[in-house]
Amino acid sequence: MITTTLPAIPHTVISRHFITNQKPASIPLTPDVFFASSALPPKAIKQEIVIPQSKAWQAHINNPGAVLLPSGHIQMLYGAHFLPSTPDERVPNNRPKSTLPNGQAAYSNIGSARLNQHDLSVTQAPANPTPIPIVDKHIDGWPDPRITPIPQADGETVYIITYNAVDTSKIDRKKSAAKTGKIHGAWIHATTTTDFKTYTPPIHIGPHHYEKNGLFFPKIFKGDDEKPILYFMHRAFPNIQITSIPIHPRHIAKSLQVMADDEVKQAIYNDDAVKRDTMMTPLFDWEGKINGSKGQICGGAPPVAVTLPNQKKAWLLIYNGANSNSTNHVDLGRKVGAALLDYKNPRKVIARSPKPIISATEPFELGSIKTSLETNGTVSNVTFATGAISQPKQDTLTVFYGARDEAIGTAVFKLSTLLAYLTTFDATGKPVSTG
Numbered sequence: 001m002i003t004t005t006l007p008a009i010p011h012t013v014i015s016r017h018f019i020t021n022q023k024p025a026s027i028p029l030t031p032d033v034f035f036a037s038s039a040l041p042p043k044a045i046k047q048e049i050v051i052p053q054s055k056a057w058q059a060h061i062n063n064p065g066a067v068l069l070p071s072g073h074i075q076m077l078y079g080a081h082f083l084p085s086t087p088d089e090r091v092p093n094n095r096p097k098s099t100l101p102n103g104q105a106a107y108s109n110i111g112s113a114r115l116n117q118h119d120l121s122v123t124q125a126p127a128n129p130t131p132i133p134i135v136d137k138h139i140d141g142w143p144d145p146r147i148t149p150i151p152q153a154d155g156e157t158v159y160i161i162t163y164n165a166v167d168t169s170k171i172d173r174k175k176s177a178a179k180t181g182k183i184h185g186a187w188i189h190a191t192t193t194t195d196f197k198t199y200t201p202p203i204h205i206g207p208h209h210y211e212k213n214g215l216f217f218p219k220i221f222k223g224d225d226e227k228p229i230l231y232f233m234h235r236a237f238p239n240i241q242i243t244s245i246p247i248h249p250r251h252i253a254k255s256l257q258v259m260a261d262d263e264v265k266q267a268i269y270n271d272d273a274v275k276r277d278t279m280m281t282p283l284f285d286w287e288g289k290i291n292g293s294k295g296q297i298c299g300g301a302p303p304v305a306v307t308l309p310n311q312k313k314a315w316l317l318i319y320n321g322a323n324s325n326s327t328n329h330v331d332l333g334r335k336v337g338a339a340l341l342d343y344k345n346p347r348k349v350i351a352r353s354p355k356p357i358i359s360a361t362e363p364f365e366l367g368s369i370k371t372s373l374e375t376n377g378t379v380s381n382v383t384f385a386t387g388a389i390s391q392p393k394q395d396t397l398t399v400f401y402g403a404r405d406e407a408i409g410t411a412v413f414k415l416s417t418l419l420a421y422l423t424t425f426d427a428t429g430k431p432v433s434t435g
Helices: 252-260 262-269 271-277 415-422
Strands: 014-017 045-049 060-068 074-082 105-115 122-124 146-151 157-166 186-193 228-234 240-246 278-280 296-299 304-307 313-322 335-342 349-352 383-391 396-403 407-414
Touching: 060 146, 074 396, 146 383, 157 252, 186 252, 240 252, 240 271, 240 296, 252 262, 262 271, 271 278, 278 349, 304 383, 313 383, 313 415, 335 383, 335 415, 396 415, 407 415
Parallel strands: 014 045, 060 383, 060 407
Antiparallel strands: 045 407, 060 074, 060 396, 074 105, 105 122, 146 157, 157 186, 228 240, 240 278, 296 313, 304 313, 313 335, 335 349, 383 396, 396 407
C-alpha cells in the first residue's frame, strides 16, 4: 500500500475521497493532522464512503450505523432510498409507495455493507436490502439505523438495531409545526440480530406520536434493585432523555417486547417522565440556542465506553444539533457535537464541547438535493451522526454520519486528543479551572 506523508495543516480538516474498490492512500495519525487547542475541537480526517448504486432501491444513501465485528470488519447499515423518476414507475420488491408533500413518490429501506477497518474501503456491497421483516408502519421515510452491540455471558453478541419508521402519508405539517415538534407518522422501531443475516420482527418501541432518534447503551447495567436494565436514549423535542428498561440478559429480543406495551410507553413518554429523564438541553448557538429559540438536539451514535486521561471510565456521546427548531430541513446547518457522561450513571453529563466537532466543510457535505422524504425543498450543510467506533489500541474514534441526506461520510479523530479536549470543559461547556 502506498503511504502518503501529509504536510502540517493545523487549522483545516483533512479530507480524502475514494470510490469503492479503489484503495486510498494511508494517512498516518500524526499530531499535525489532529491539531487541537484549548479553544477549538480537534480536527478529523474526513472521507466519503461510496456504495455502488446501480440498484434502484438505493438511489440515495445516508445516515449509517456502524459496529466493529469480532472478525475485524466494520458492519454498516444505512438508509437506502428509492425516488421513482415517474409516478407510474414500479417500486422495487413490490414495496408500498407513498406520496411526498410535493407529489413525488418515494420509499426507503436499509442497506448493509462491510468495510475494511483500516482504510474504510468497502469490501462487501449489498445486492438487496436487509431482510428486516416489513411491518405496518415501516413504509417509507429516513430509517437512520443505529447499531448497539450487547455482549452476552456466553460470548455471543446481540446487536440491537433501532431505526425510524416514517409513514409520510400521515405526516401533518400543519399540526406538527415547530410549536410542538411532533410530526404525526414517525415512530422508533427496534429489531435484533446476531449475524446481520436474519432479524427478529421489528417492535414499535416509540410513542404513538412523533418520536425518532432512539438508541441504546452498549452495556447491561444494574438498576436500583440490582436487577439488569438497559439505558435507552430518545429525543422528546427539543431535548435528549434517558430512561431505563428492565431486561433479561439472555433474552434481549423478548425483553424489548416490553417496550411495545402501551402502558410501558405511557410510563416512558408521559410529560412527567420526559421531564424527569431529560439529561441534555440545547445550550449553544450551533444547537439553535439563539435569540430565545429552544433549538434542538438528539442522540447520534450509541455511546462509546472510553478511558479518560485521569484513567476513569466514561461514556463518549456523539450527538446532533441544529441551528433552528423548525421542522423544515432547509438550510438547518445540522452539526455534530460531543459530550462525556458518567460511566455508572449516564444521566449525568460531566463534560460537553461548546463547539461542534463535525460540520459541513467538504463538497459531499455542502451540496444539496431537491427532494427529501420529509420535506419539500433542499437539504444542505448537513452532517448527521448515527454511528461511532472506538479503537483504543489505534487511538482512533471513527464517526459515521449522513451528509446532506444523500451521502455517507466518516470522520476519524485521534481519540486521546478528543478526550483531552473534552475534559477541559464542564457539563455546560464552560472551561474547567486549572488553578
